[in-house]
Amino acid sequence: MSRTTPRTLVQEFDCTVPLLGVILKDGDRVKFMRVAIDEREYWIKIPKSLRPIYDPHQWQIGTLLQISGLQSIDRQKGRLELEATTWQKVEAPPSQPKPGQILICGKTDCWQKGGRELYQCLEQAIIDRGWSDQVRLQKTGCQKQCKQAPNLVIMPTKQKFARATVHQAGQILQAVLPSNPNKAE
């Protein structure tokens, strides 16, 4: 168990967040979960003792996880470290519609083959149409479909777009909106 020191503040945390991917170490051991919290990406460390029980292929990008653990804040460096102690998949409550998400691969292959332009196009379209509260645009790590770059996934429907282009921006936005009862016209 970690301790709080004059330099480091340690607190428990509990959050329900979408999975953006994992960071592997020593082959297929998961060292970090990459998650989105308030549209920012955070890495949550898996302690060595728990890595063997985490199957890296267990969950898809966008799976909603409830994660508990310890957060350490280095007061001098302003650095935050998160370490998980428990985690489990949760289903999003159907009665609480959430903004749709566009999870677009931000890694080199996708980014250089039109992903960057598509991201910028979608970002601008969301702003122009005033849909910022209905559609979230989020960059992810490699979605393991590099040959079909650029790639993106719509959440919560998990609809995938491969070799996506800026000409499909309207289609992508329509795909992300049906889940929301306040769908913009």
Ligand code: FES
């Ligand atoms: S770089 Fe985008 S899927 Fe791999």
